[in-house]
Amino acid sequence: MDNTFTPIEARKPPSSAIGPIAWMKESLFSSPVNTLLTVFFAYIIIRFIPPVLDWAFISANWVGTTQDECTKSGACWIFIKQWSGQLLYGSYPEELRWRVNLALIGLVAVVVMQFFLPQHLRRRVGWVSLLVYPLISIWLMYGGLGLETVSTDKWGGFSLNILLAFAGILMSLPIGIIWALGRQSQMPFVKVVCISSIELFRGVPLITILFMGSVMLPLFFPAGVQLDKLMRAFIAITLFQSAYMAEVIRGGLQAIPKGQVEAANSLGLGYWKTMRLIVLPQALKISIPNIVNTFIALFKDTTLVLIIGLFEILSTIQAALQNSNWLGGHHIEGYVFVAFVFWVFCYTMSRISVHIEQKLNTGHSRS
Amino acid sequence: MKKSVLFGLVTAAIFSTNVQADTLEDVKKAGMLKCGVSTGLAGFSQKDEKGNWSGLDVDVCRGVAAAVLGDASKVSYKPLTAKERFTALQSGEIDILSRNTTWTATRDTSLGLNFAGVVYYDGAGFMVNKKLGIDSALKLDGAAACIQAGTSTELAIADYFRENNMKYKVVTFETSDQTRSGFESGRCDFLVSDQSQLYSLRIGLKDPEGAVVLPEVISKEPLGPVVRQGDDKWFNIVKWSLNAMIEGEFQGVTSANADEMAKSGKPGQKRLLGSEGDLGEKLGLSADWAHQIIKQVGNYSESFERNVGMGSALKISRGLNAQWNKGGILYSPAMR
Numbered sequence: 001m002d003n004t005f006t007p008i009e010a011r012k013p014p015s016s017a018i019g020p021i022a023w024m025k026e027s028l029f030s031s032p033v034n035t036l037l038t039v040f041f042a043y044i045i046i047r048f049i050p051p052v053l054d055w056a057f058i059s060a061n062w063v064g065t066t067q068d069e070c071t072k073s074g075a076c077w078i079f080i081k082q083w084s085g086q087l088l089y090g091s092y093p094e095e096l097r098w099r100v101n102l103a104l105i106g107l108v109a110v111v112v113m114q115f116f117l118p119q120h121l122r123r124r125v126g127w128v129s130l131l132v133y134p135l136i137s138i139w140l141m142y143g144g145l146g147l148e149t150v151s152t153d154k155w156g157g158f159s160l161n162i163l164l165a166f167a168g169i170l171m172s173l174p175i176g177i178i179w180a181l182g183r184q185s186q187m188p189f190v191k192v193v194c195i196s197s198i199e200l201f202r203g204v205p206l207i208t209i210l211f212m213g214s215v216m217l218p219l220f221f222p223a224g225v226q227l228d229k230l231m232r233a234f235i236a237i238t239l240f241q242s243a244y245m246a247e248v249i250r251g252g253l254q255a256i257p258k259g260q261v262e263a264a265n266s267l268g269l270g271y272w273k274t275m276r277l278i279v280l281p282q283a284l285k286i287s288i289p290n291i292v293n294t295f296i297a298l299f300k301d302t303t304l305v306l307i308i309g310l311f312e313i314l315s316t317i318q319a320a321l322q323n324s325n326w327l328g329g330h331h332i333e334g335y336v337f338v339a340f341v342f343w344v345f346c347y348t349m350s351r352i353s354v355h356i357e358q359k360l361n362t363g364h365s366r367s
Numbered sequence: 368m369k370k371s372v373l374f375g376l377v378t379a380a381i382f383s384t385n386v387q388a389d390t391l392e393d394v395k396k397a398g399m400l401k402c403g404v405s406t407g408l409a410g411f412s413q414k415d416e417k418g419n420w421s422g423l424d425v426d427v428c429r430g431v432a433a434a435v436l437g438d439a440s441k442v443s444y445k446p447l448t449a450k451e452r453f454t455a456l457q458s459g460e461i462d463i464l465s466r467n468t469t470w471t472a473t474r475d476t477s478l479g480l481n482f483a484g485v486v487y488y489d490g491a492g493f494m495v496n497k498k499l500g501i502d503s504a505l506k507l508d509g510a511a512a513c514i515q516a517g518t519s520t521e522l523a524i525a526d527y528f529r530e531n532n533m534k535y536k537v538v539t540f541e542t543s544d545q546t547r548s549g550f551e552s553g554r555c556d557f558l559v560s561d562q563s564q565l566y567s568l569r570i571g572l573k574d575p576e577g578a579v580v581l582p583e584v585i586s587k588e589p590l591g592p593v594v595r596q597g598d599d600k601w602f603n604i605v606k607w608s609l610n611a612m613i614e615g616e617f618q619g620v621t622s623a624n625a626d627e628m629a630k631s632g633k634p635g636q637k638r639l640l641g642s643e644g645d646l647g648e649k650l651g652l653s654a655d656w657a658h659q660i661i662k663q664v665g666n667y668s669e670s671f672e673r674n675v676g677m678g679s680a681l682k683i684s685r686g687l688n689a690q691w692n693k694g695g696i697l698y699s700p701a702m703r
Contacts, residue, residue: 082416091418153445154418215451226460229445250526309406309446319407319414319446324680327570329407331544345454 090156103137158313176245201243214308252283292353390601402428403461409567410675439663490584510556516584523586611657615666
């Protein structure tokens, strides 16, 4: 007797619980309010998306070199195409732009190396590149030592935004750490100096600091002494960013249980050793999301240097709109392009931040 | 009040340190003229796709460079915003400020600066829709005006309408682009702005031919190059470089015929071009200083037409900026 048990085929769930109709019923029309919202957003999408797509792609102008060739009704991307050199590199001499490219590639390489090198090399390479890379990139950008000098008033475009943001974050990290430690110091003088500098620069808008640096500062120098305009902007950005960085790191420091410091003390470690080996590694690790956050904010803030006449990407667009050969009103194309470029970069950075967090996760995460 | 005292003190300090300064020597030593321009104003100082600067204001700098260094291309352009322009000049960051700056009594007397002449006589003007069929600003009674908020134009138009016992409504906008869109969408009957900018706003309209710029100019905005006070030698050089361009047009010397005129022109032309007389020596420059300006940059008319006039997209007519014997007020003092 063949008595083997064969299960009957499972019945499919009723069509009211599965499939597109059920999904729609569940997620889009589950209640009168939801239904209303669905209809409302569907209307918005149908009403606005096709015209935007039509403007940006279908009736856009792609081929040509002058404004007159923008004959179709959509976006005039020729404008962006023709100005792309200026938008990316500013007035940096065309035949030397490979130097900017090399500096940017180096930057990417330094970041990528931190992910793919074997663990034991990572730290050493990291420190070396942190110290060596900035020098190399400044040499590449500015010249000297066998390379043709390119004065900083020729620097511009999006590469200037990137440069200001990375240089700002690189300088503000050590200053921020020192200010944050100083703020918690037992020594009254150090404490007062650190607190007042943090509160001063954090309590003032970046625009004000930039204006001070560009309009007031030169008046206080003796005649004949000039500090490079880009340098002044850089110092202003660094001071501003350091104050924020100090507060971010203070948050990290305060999250470290006191027991860690006491344990270090009982092992006989001094202040600097405690900080370097025990407290800071943990504090910095938990601060990473916030550091990246302030970095993204800084990256977008670099467009503010347009108010002191530096040609970063946004002011290049504004200058391009004032060129008498391009007066046909290409504002929307210009600003959409800038927004797109910034979004791509900021989104990439936030993804990288998530990746770093996962890499450094040592199992203390509470979620 | 306190602020202005502080500012005055600071300015005075800068001013006093610059008394001994010899800008001409500095420029010659550097082999480069540092010229403050705007960050972008169509026809006056604008960048092109290759990063080269051009414009009427830029040509003043190129002219001075040609006169002093013999090469119009030896200019290092420093783009400046409106707020930082005077500081940049006072602190010595630039040698000459040529940035559509209006010559006013206050600026001339209180900033430790000198205006070296007028490159362009600007003033607030009107743009109206052609369909209205208006040919004079005096027929604008009761109309609505599109104005950019916070500009001196607002004051000028208020004065003008009050003087002529006319009424008007104001629609203000934050930026010049918004003002243009407002005009285009019919929120007002006419648009008020500086003449030089009216033309570039007009080009940006969807139908530029549908709008006309009225002939009236209702305020004084003489734009010119500025130098530091206390260096009269440099002040003279900038002043006469500009005059050489204006006189060049008056004498009929162009970039094309300058070489020829220097050899076989009339006495006045020869004196201007340096083949007779010693004007260059008296300025502390080479004899052919003006020759170089006109040959490399052009006379005033050439520069005007190329940058803002009929040879450019702006198509501004000469108007007030024509020579004094052709209906304008452009007049160079005697070149002798």
